[in-house]
Amino acid sequence: MNNPPDISQDPAEHEEYAHNVQKHVKGYLMVGGALLVCTGITVALSYVDFGSRKANIIVAMLVATFKAGLVGAIFMHLAAEKKLIYRVLIFTGFFVTVLFWLTYFAWYDPVAR
Amino acid sequence: MEIPYTISNRPDTGLWNAKIGIWLFLASEVMLFGGLFSAYVFLRLDSPPGLWPHGLLNVPVGTMNTAILIASSVTVVLAWAALKMRKYRAYWWYMLITILCGITFLVVKLAYEWPQKFEHFGIYIKQDRLEKYEPYLGNKHLAEKGLPPRLEISGHLHNHEALHDANVKEYEVALDPVNADPTNPAMDRPHFFYVPPTEKIGKIDKEDVERATMFLPTHSTYFATYFTITGLHGAHVLGGVLVFIYMWLPVSKKLYQRNPEHLANRVEVCGLFWHFVDLVWIFVFPLFYLL
Amino acid sequence: MDASTSLPDTAGHHDPHDHHAEHEHHQLGWWRSYIFSTDHKVIGIQYGICGLLFLLMGFSLMMLMRWQLAYPGQALPGIGKALGHIFGPGTMDGGKMAPEFYNSLGAMHGTIMIFLGVVPVAFAAFGNFVVPLQIGAPDMTFPKVNAASFWAFAVGAAIMVSSFFVPGGAAKGGWTSYTPLSDLADKGAAYHPIFNGQTLWLLGFIFLITSSLLGAVNFITTIIQLRAKGLTWMRLPFFVWAQLVTAFLLLLAFPPLEAAIVMQLMDRLAATSFFLPTGLVVNGAQVHISGGGSPILWQHLFWFLGHPEVYVLILPAFGIVGEILANNSRKPLWGYKSLVFSVLVIGFLSFVVWAHHMWLTGMGATVSAFFQTTTLLISIPSVIILSAFFISLWGGSIRFNVPMLFSIAFLPMFGIGGLTGIPLAFNSADLYLHDTYYIIAHFHYIVAPGTIFGLFAGVYYWYPKATGRMMSEFWGKVHFWPSLICMNLIFLPMFLQGMLGMHRRWYDGGQGWTIGNEHVWGLSGFQWNTPISWAAWIMGLAQIPFIINFFWSIKHGEKVGSNPWQATTLEWDAPSPPPHGNFTSPPTAYRGPYEYSLPGRDGDFTMQSEPIEATERTKRKPAPETILA
Amino acid sequence: MSSCLALINEFLGQPPNASEHGYQIDHILEFAHWFMAALFVGWSAFFIFVLVRFRRSRHPTADHHGVKSGISTHLEFSVVLIEAVLLVGFAIPLWAKRVNQFPDTKDAILVHAVGQQFNWNFHMPGPDGQFGRRDVGLVTNTNPLGLDTADAAAKDDIVALGELHVPVDRAVIIELSSKDVIHNFALMNMRIAQDAIPGSQIPMWFKPIKTGSYEVICGQLCGLGHYGMKGMLVVDTPVDYQAWLKERAELGGTPTVPAPTDRPPGEPAGAGPTPGIIAPPGAPKTANPQAQPAASPSPSGE
Numbered sequence A: 001m002n003n004p005p006d007i008s009q010d011p012a013e014h015e016e017y018a019h020n021v022q023k024h025v026k027g028y029l030m031v032g033g034a035l036l037v038c039t040g041i042t043v044a045l046s047y048v049d050f051g052s053r054k055a056n057i058i059v060a061m062l063v064a065t066f067k068a069g070l071v072g073a074i075f076m077h078l079a080a081e082k083k084l085i086y087r088v089l090i091f092t093g094f095f096v097t098v099l100f101w102l103t104y105f106a107w108y109d110p111v112a113r
Numbered sequence B: 001m002e003i004p005y006t007i008s009n010r011p012d013t014g015l016w017n018a019k020i021g022i023w024l025f026l027a028s029e030v031m032l033f034g035g036l037f038s039a040y041v042f043l044r045l046d047s048p049p050g051l052w053p054h055g056l057l058n059v060p061v062g063t064m065n066t067a068i069l070i071a072s073s074v075t076v077v078l079a080w081a082a083l084k085m086r087k088y089r090a091y092w093w094y095m096l097i098t099i100l101c102g103i104t105f106l107v108v109k110l111a112y113e114w115p116q117k118f119e120h121f122g123i124y125i126k127q128d129r130l131e132k133y134e135p136y137l138g139n140k141h142l143a144e145k146g147l148p149p150r151l152e153i154s155g156h157l158h159n160h161e162a163l164h165d166a167n168v169k170e171y172e173v174a175l176d177p178v179n180a181d182p183t184n185p186a187m188d189r190p191h192f193f194y195v196p197p198t199e200k201i202g203k204i205d206k207e208d209v210e211r212a213t214m215f216l217p218t219h220s221t222y223f224a225t226y227f228t229i230t231g232l233h234g235a236h237v238l239g240g241v242l243v244f245i246y247m248w249l250p251v252s253k254k255l256y257q258r259n260p261e262h263l264a265n266r267v268e269v270c271g272l273f274w275h276f277v278d279l280v281w282i283f284v285f286p287l288f289y290l291l
Numbered sequence C: 001m002d003a004s005t006s007l008p009d010t011a012g013h014h015d016p017h018d019h020h021a022e023h024e025h026h027q028l029g030w031w032r033s034y035i036f037s038t039d040h041k042v043i044g045i046q047y048g049i050c051g052l053l054f055l056l057m058g059f060s061l062m063m064l065m066r067w068q069l070a071y072p073g074q075a076l077p078g079i080g081k082a083l084g085h086i087f088g089p090g091t092m093d094g095g096k097m098a099p100e101f102y103n104s105l106g107a108m109h110g111t112i113m114i115f116l117g118v119v120p121v122a123f124a125a126f127g128n129f130v131v132p133l134q135i136g137a138p139d140m141t142f143p144k145v146n147a148a149s150f151w152a153f154a155v156g157a158a159i160m161v162s163s164f165f166v167p168g169g170a171a172k173g174g175w176t177s178y179t180p181l182s183d184l185a186d187k188g189a190a191y192h193p194i195f196n197g198q199t200l201w202l203l204g205f206i207f208l209i210t211s212s213l214l215g216a217v218n219f220i221t222t223i224i225q226l227r228a229k230g231l232t233w234m235r236l237p238f239f240v241w242a243q244l245v246t247a248f249l250l251l252l253a254f255p256p257l258e259a260a261i262v263m264q265l266m267d268r269l270a271a272t273s274f275f276l277p278t279g280l281v282v283n284g285a286q287v288h289i290s291g292g293g294s295p296i297l298w299q300h301l302f303w304f305l306g307h308p309e310v311y312v313l314i315l316p317a318f319g320i321v322g323e324i325l326a327n328n329s330r331k332p333l334w335g336y337k338s339l340v341f342s343v344l345v346i347g348f349l350s351f352v353v354w355a356h357h358m359w360l361t362g363m364g365a366t367v368s369a370f371f372q373t374t375t376l377l378i379s380i381p382s383v384i385i386l387s388a389f390f391i392s393l394w395g396g397s398i399r400f401n402v403p404m405l406f407s408i409a410f411l412p413m414f415g416i417g418g419l420t421g422i423p424l425a426f427n428s429a430d431l432y433l434h435d436t437y438y439i440i441a442h443f444h445y446i447v448a449p450g451t452i453f454g455l456f457a458g459v460y461y462w463y464p465k466a467t468g469r470m471m472s473e474f475w476g477k478v479h480f481w482p483s484l485i486c487m488n489l490i491f492l493p494m495f496l497q498g499m500l501g502m503h504r505r506w507y508d509g510g511q512g513w514t515i516g517n518e519h520v521w522g523l524s525g526f527q528w529n530t531p532i533s534w535a536a537w538i539m540g541l542a543q544i545p546f547i548i549n550f551f552w553s554i555k556h557g558e559k560v561g562s563n564p565w566q567a568t569t570l571e572w573d574a575p576s577p578p579p580h581g582n583f584t585s586p587p588t589a590y591r592g593p594y595e596y597s598l599p600g601r602d603g604d605f606t607m608q609s610e611p612i613e614a615t616e617r618t619k620r621k622p623a624p625e626t627i628l629a
Numbered sequence D: 001m002s003s004c005l006a007l008i009n010e011f012l013g014q015p016p017n018a019s020e021h022g023y024q025i026d027h028i029l030e031f032a033h034w035f036m037a038a039l040f041v042g043w044s045a046f047f048i049f050v051l052v053r054f055r056r057s058r059h060p061t062a063d064h065h066g067v068k069s070g071i072s073t074h075l076e077f078s079v080v081l082i083e084a085v086l087l088v089g090f091a092i093p094l095w096a097k098r099v100n101q102f103p104d105t106k107d108a109i110l111v112h113a114v115g116q117q118f119n120w121n122f123h124m125p126g127p128d129g130q131f132g133r134r135d136v137g138l139v140t141n142t143n144p145l146g147l148d149t150a151d152a153a154a155k156d157d158i159v160a161l162g163e164l165h166v167p168v169d170r171a172v173i174i175e176l177s178s179k180d181v182i183h184n185f186a187l188m189n190m191r192i193a194q195d196a197i198p199g200s201q202i203p204m205w206f207k208p209i210k211t212g213s214y215e216v217i218c219g220q221l222c223g224l225g226h227y228g229m230k231g232m233l234v235v236d237t238p239v240d241y242q243a244w245l246k247e248r249a250e251l252g253g254t255p256t257v258p259a260p261t262d263r264p265p266g267e268p269a270g271a272g273p274t275p276g277i278i279a280p281p282g283a284p285k286t287a288n289p290q291a292q293p294a295a296s297p298s299p300s301g302e
């Protein structure tokens, strides 16, 4: 979904503009609801035994990532942002992954006999 | 010459300055919490079986706090939208709700959750003395079920003098349900609702104790990460609240009258920050409360 | 999609802050316009002076250490006793340096040089002063944030320096502050729980990091948003590119260290065990902590910053040298595109090589293979950059003024430092070289005769822009030659010491060790310390002409116009010194940054702001620009 | 061939190698150094020529375009190529051998080395080949390793402070750990080094091929005594080695050198845990005469 356009300096257009934003407001409320539901789901799932704790962690992280996605995409308008910001975030994402993955990897692969 | 693009977009980037600024700042924030979370992973992987506690935190309260943060995130966008629609009153109310949400979150954390931990007492038993406390630990039962062993006996400390008085030879603890009735299958998984310690008093010889502390950061790497990350997160919440208060005060009304779009931009920028704080919590909550 | 995009930027006039800014230079008193100013030029100069003073300070600490290394255990004549009183008991009692004071000096030398010296000068000072001018901007995008950044730096620096005077003295764990050592250091009866060296080091860092982050955000936004009309990305001066990448390195590499620092603070203040494993026995006594932490975790988080940081030290120098080479060889930088490309690649790769500082921490075959590969990969762009610089000189008409002297000296010096990085990149070779003076020599060749010379070059080059006056050429040369010679006398022998196997952070200068007494080139490893130290002290003297020249020229230097070097980039359009708001009228860029000696024009330089004439279009061939050559 | 290569390392003062794998490491160093030298000389020559040829007085008007050939591309590729060869051909396999192909523990000498401020403790399993149990709870000045004497396996264990003997021509596997902070067990002549990190036990191996005694350097800043943290590795003939084992065995689990307790110079009274035992530089740690470094005044001037 798109972001509400910036208001124009011209008061004449103001009417339908406000209306335009109004539409988005509904969306925001829905997303909020969705997030609350997901929170409930996360809690519930943590009491379901998926066999191993690993499995439980993975499931919980998937839900969390989904929620994070919603917040980012809708509340933070990432669904439709400028290229520039995407670029910055892609690099950041990459480096943060590197930080996680490589430290884990280094932990996982020590000198051994 | 004035600094251009403080309010309106630079044509070729399609962005105004502060918007880029905040996103760059958030990028660095991602790396900051990235560092902390990678530490969490590192330490959790390192911890031997039984040494990474579970179910010590108060899930319903945590859930409530999560809900509060999410709600506040919604109200922030609404506040921003209201400004876009030039409805100052609505903006004012949404902002107020946001602020209150933020404050509630902080109060719950600092005045309720943390203190509840601080007064809880945990005792790690020496490896070679574990059998002696089998009635409190129920490790045989756990072993049968293939669950990690319990190394800690927790509850409320009765004889506080034991902490500093060397003559007191044992700790008397009002046991947590888990230790009061360890073999009860209901205890295998953490409770949903917080259950206070039972009346049952457990006695533990100091000789058999590996370490005994309140649930402070020093208690374990688990609580160390928990307090550090939630603490830092709390600091962010506080910062957000303060800025929001500033933008809710009459000062910003003046700015609104002078140039509503400018106020809208500011709210958008702080909103982005607030959503990020919310987003961090979305990961903190399951990692510490549930898993 | 934005209605307002199309509209002229009128809204700005309503904004109170811009109003405020507009009035600033009319109304503000001395304090607001010179001390608490938000003008990027003033802030740049503030950063510059502080940074240079800190360089001097870091150097002075090192000159002290060099005494101990050359004459271990002997009382420092003259000032020795006095220093003992200044730094308090247990530091230099009777002029004799105590081991932990040596460690303090070492750690603080590293910290001060890197974080209070080079970063503020190379990134903050030149970045602040030059970048907005070079992109034709009136100021930084967020002037207030800019000022905040400087004051955060000032606080952090104050904390760092003050830590010398708390009981027990400044941090002793090396600039790397490896845990558990620094977790356990400076604790106990003799130390204050908070006002002790290590804790203050950590606290100071939090401010320094904040400062860098604010600065980085500001730089990037400025470069993206405030480029003058017509100044497209490929028309940016190379220096701006270098600063942009540097800013990104600081922005994304510092936070993980900040996280680590918060954790170490917790370890020290809240008795957590982030970096402390179970079962520590220190000095015969068991340490009572929960344990379960990991010492290696600190190293990962530290070097995740640490390596990008070293490129933070060199990239601005690359930028400065590039500008000056082009200007004084009177021809464009050769392979501009490949230069830009290389800088970007360096920036990117520097995030995936950090573990090459941790070869000996018990790294498995796979991980080390990965990091060896990336480390070698990252050396390639540096090779490309240096080659491009060398080749740029070919066919030039080279002027040997002081900025140029320092710049051309930079090239081989960096070359040596960089090349000696290559054996370190192979962990099996590093097995032998790790933690020896070879490492010290490796990186000093890069940061001292490299970066520091780059900074000197920059100071001499942009000084007239900042003050409207030149620094003295003669005294500049008196500064240059001894510095160049001494630098090499200092650091070349360190390679020999390193190959001998002499290790760093040795309070006794290797005197007590067999290898320290083996001979190479006529002197024993230990004896080599003496000529090195003398060279260092003489180089100290060689800085005096610079310092005098620097301050004297402010009032008495030869007055010059806005473009004394006949350079092409936009900053030379602004009057010197530039007024508040920099440009009398918003500049426009019509061409690339280095239009020197254009064929078929009388002058040997054409400013970026000169419109392209019809005659030119036909005559002009595009300069050869390919990615890899 | 390799001898002339070797010149450069000797020329730079590298002490002779005394371990089986050492020469491979030296090869990489030699190779790298020649490579660097070539680049440096080549570029410097070009550099100086350019500076002279194109100085303003000699070449008043610059040429806007400059070099057109892609020569540098070839140069850069050759750099890449050589680095690649060094990496894939030498470095990676060599490291893999160090960390993945440990010699069979049956015919290797097994030692646990435990670093502490500022000394090395060595623990050998003795005839039974079993390491006795160690417990930090039992650590005392006379029992620096906290060896559990009650444990049967510990009965015949050999504990030595500061000095380790090994027989020549037999692989040695040293498992490194530390009691307090990170140290680094560096044997320059053996071309081997490895961090000793508290909380983890990291193995490292080499095969000495020359008898003699070699200093063990602590290659990681570990506090104010770091510079004096010296161990001694004595490579014996098999006969001498047996003699030493016997002598140690008689002494039982206790270390010969009584753990020193004197506080280091200039150390604030009652300071925290970090400072510990400190050996004045030059102080011999062993009876072995060769091991004596040239006598020298202690750094604190006494």
Ligand code: HEA
Residues within 6 Å of the ligand: C176, C310, C311, C313, C314, C356, C357, C359, C375, C376, C378, C379, C380, C382, C383, C386, C387, C411, C412, C413, C414, C415, C416, C417, C418, C419, C421, C422, C424, C425, C426, C430, C433, C434, C435, C439, C442, C443, C446, C447, D039, D040, D043, D044, D047
């Ligand atoms: C600005 C600082 C800087 C720069 C740019 C570099 C650049 C490089 N560094 Fe350096 N390094 C440090 C600062 C720097 N380093 C510091 C401070 C330490 C020690 C930290 C500590 O432990 O305290 C260190 C330590 C260090 C180590 C760890 C050693 C150890 O602790 O065991 C390693 C290992 O791989 C390494 C490798 C490299 C490599 C491969 C490069 C490459 O990027 C180099 C690439 C450059 C070239 C290949 C030169 C190319 C030039 C030519 C080909 C032209 C030659 C022409 C002439 C000479 C005329 N460095």
Ligand code: HEA
Residues within 6 Å of the ligand: C049, C052, C053, C055, C056, C059, C062, C066, C106, C107, C109, C110, C111, C113, C114, C118, C173, C174, C175, C176, C313, C440, C444, C447, C448, C449, C452, C490, C503, C504, C505, C506, C507, C536, C543, C546, C547, C550
């Ligand atoms: C940017 C980084 C930087 C710089 C520039 C330097 C510069 C120098 N360093 Fe530094 N050094 C380090 C970073 C740096 N060092 C680090 C990180 C370590 C490791 C620390 C550790 O062990 O943890 C180290 C360690 C180190 C050691 C090893 C100590 C040990 O291991 O025991 C030695 C030994 O000689 C040394 C010497 C020198 C010398 C002689 C210079 C000289 O080149 C100094 C040159 C400086 C100048 C020429 C200053 C010029 C400035 C002015 C004159 C200002 C003028 C002022 C005004 C105009 C206002 N350094």
Ligand code: CUA
Residues within 6 Å of the ligand: D115, D116, D117, D118, D182, D183, D184, D218, D219, D220, D221, D222, D223, D225, D226, D227, D229
């Ligand atoms: Cu042990 Cu340095």
Ligand SMILES: [Cu+2]
Residues within 6 Å of the ligand: C306, C307, C310, C353, C354, C356, C357
């Ligand atoms: Cu590095």
